[in-house]
Amino acid sequence: MNLRSRTSTLAMRGAAVVALMAWPALPLVAQRPMPDTTDDVRRVPVPPVDRSHQPIVVLKGGTLLEARDGRSLENAVVVMQGDRIVAAGPAASTPVPANAARVIDATGLFIMPGLIDLHIHFTQQRGTDMGRYSDSPAAAAIRGTALADQLVTAGITAVRDVGTMEDVALRIKEGVDRGIIRGPRVMWSGQLIASTGGHGDEVTSTATGRQKPALGGASHGVDGPWEWRMAVREQVRKLADWIKIGAPANKEELAAAIEEAHSLGVPVAIDSYGDYTDMAIEAGVDTLEHPLLMSDKAVPLMKKHGTSFVPTIGAFDNLLEGGYPTAGIPTGGFYHTHSRRFVINQQDHLKRVAEAHRAGVPIGVGTDIPFENEWRYPDAYFRELDYLRQAGLSNAEVLASATRVGAQIMRMGDKLGTIEPGKIADILVTGSDPRTDLKNLRDVRYVIADGAVVVGKEER
Template sequence: MKKTIFILSLIIALVLTSCTTENKPKYKLSDQAILVHNGTIINVKNGDVLKDKAILIDSGMIKSIGNYDALKSGVNVKHQFDATGKFIIPGLWDMHVHIEGEDLVEDNLALLPVFIAYGVTTVRDMASDLGEQVLAWRDDIEQDKILGPQLFTAGRKLEGINSIWKRDLEIANEEELAQMLDKLEYYNVDLVKITENTLPGPLFLKSVQEAKKRGFMVSGHIPIDLTIQEVVDEGFTSIEHASYLLRLGSDEQSIVEKLKSGEITKAQANELYTANFNQDIANRAYQKLGKTGIAITPTLIGGKQLAYLDEDNHENDAFSNYLTNRFTANYQWRIGRMANDTPEDKQARKDRYELIAKQLPYIQKAGIKILAGSDAAALNTYVYPAQSLHEELVLFQEAGLTPLQILQSATINGAELMGTLSTMATIEPEKQADLVILSSNPLLDIKATQDIYAVINDGEYFDRAELDAMLQIAKNRKIQLDKERD
């Protein structure tokens, strides 16, 4: 009995002690804690702004948002940054890049910090011939061994036999599909990517089903012998490239039937989709699609660069200072493929680009989640890593999306898709501290995302001079690599 009373009083004593410590902050600050004060904090969920507040960051996390005077104690004055007149947004997400080129390992490694310098703190790599290397970099970045954006990656993508892409996981039947999915599970990829260059519709559909069964997100292209609805019905996570949506402006079902019966060829089917495009039919299809939860990564900038190749001069693009000669040599592949284009072909390319871009406000209105993704890749001519995400955002604005919708496409929409919105992509306590501090207001003009004053990546503050130093290192590395390979 006495023992019980003793234990009881012990418990009471413990409760009392914990009560007296209640006024102390919930967190204990490290020497590395930083405080960013007086900036305008943008809530990307609803466009609200919060003025004259301070953001307390420590150990990679946002700890608190409140009054400067209340938060400054315990933070080294050297780690207090005045953001008066600045605008603070979450770090940007590029939801479609390819870190690629088996002979471009050093080149790609040198470009990883460039993403940070451009305010791109998260990237979704949509598979490449460097799959295993990208997976290793994903872990190295996570463990702070190298500086780069947080990576989500598909590793390698599923395709049919002899696809045009290098080092795909090529499958001919369900048995090979199972083997490749085993491999992707072993790799611990963040999603499965499937494309349609040589993969027939039925096996494509089976691949979606089997990947979903294993709990993967599945993103990719849409085969010409399947309807978009058939793929979406299997739980496809996101359609990559808005060009596929042009099919919805026609009677897609009947065109797919004609193709399958051999009445028309693939090329003819594609021509029909463009020639028959009807906006009202498309809008009705978008409404239906909007109810399924599917997302779309439009990747406008790649198509734009190719369509306007004859008008735009890229010779003096400043970004080429970061790209080795071996990297940009890949650009010739697509330029070569277009070398015999007639003036009519060129005009058709431009018309098609404009029609695709025009779809964005309709897609947004229908409730289809739009993901900002550049398709930056060595093989994608003039679609530069990091910079092209900002160009994509400007194209979204030109197409008629509002700056807030565009910010959402490059922050919360990506995080929601990847299932990490509870820990990333907004400026709130207990979220990962990835922030971009801008010198002008992105809610007025999205071009402000290019007006970068500072970047906070995983809780680490980089001022403009430090970002410029990162870029200088990348420039020097390019010169060095070019010289070594001469």
């Protein structure tokens, strides 16, 4: 029986109910205790699952890093059964079950929650020869499958895809859930909702400036509040966990999309800039992606309205530090684009992240690498952690952004982000202490995803 699509049993129901009641409130629905639900943002009810006969895997002897409060626990024991953590604590009071199927000696190692990337695109291009080949959903699925393996092998056990070609990210999600491919658990956003001619609907290539073949054809953009509502409904109908919208758009369109998504119990991310960002924050958008051309009002508004921030600093620094040569995108910034007519300023990006951090805005880790994935991942993730450190976050705060805070931003905080009983068994074990140096996250010894040992060195 596949367990990834299900929640914990009775031990987790109370916490799940609290989380569901706290956000978002569904109109005209009685707030009653929910049965078990899917392990995604949609929280669709499913029949209860009995894990009592599932194999038990144990980590013992390592230092357990609690990203929730910064504390650590030496000589710890973590007991997992099926896809859930059933016990986590000091060895003196956390016995190793006699019927454990596998006991991993983690003495001298460091045990922490799996890492989270809140901004990826499974269907982006790869390779120095990408220009030789036509693109298609099938080709994108092959690329995305390769990227999924890269991510989970590096200890990134949960991701949010915020814009995909057709249903590729959904099928990768299903492939991981069913055990067909290796990868992180996936939350996906369907297709970007944009206005006609806006970001995501331009007919000019940002690499060459040439007009795309679709010029003159049917636009994928939507216009007016009702069309934006319909576009949200269509993505939810297609099983999206999140809605992704993009600027430019007017105030009524942004508000309509956000209100519609929230009424359906689905959160919203926005790729935005300038005044559009301020309008979206005031309308209740859940996450702001990128620090592009932020106004001085943006961070105070984010604090006031509870907006989370996924800066993706590295994606834009790449443009300043070499571009994306295989895609023909030169160094310096955005070119040939009508919807992004502004200069990229790395120091301003870092300043905005620092400002948001000081204000107490939740900050998550996202990479957003559009090209050359085969050699930019997983390095892009660890570089992003260093950018957050440059913006003023301490090592402990960066680790929290990559785990506990990231899970909360993803709307999965009751299931992911910390190692405690009832949560999903997504765990990274490193050979060196990441608290002293974030580079030690690269020293991967074990990766456990959904209770299965995906990467594992021989036990000593």
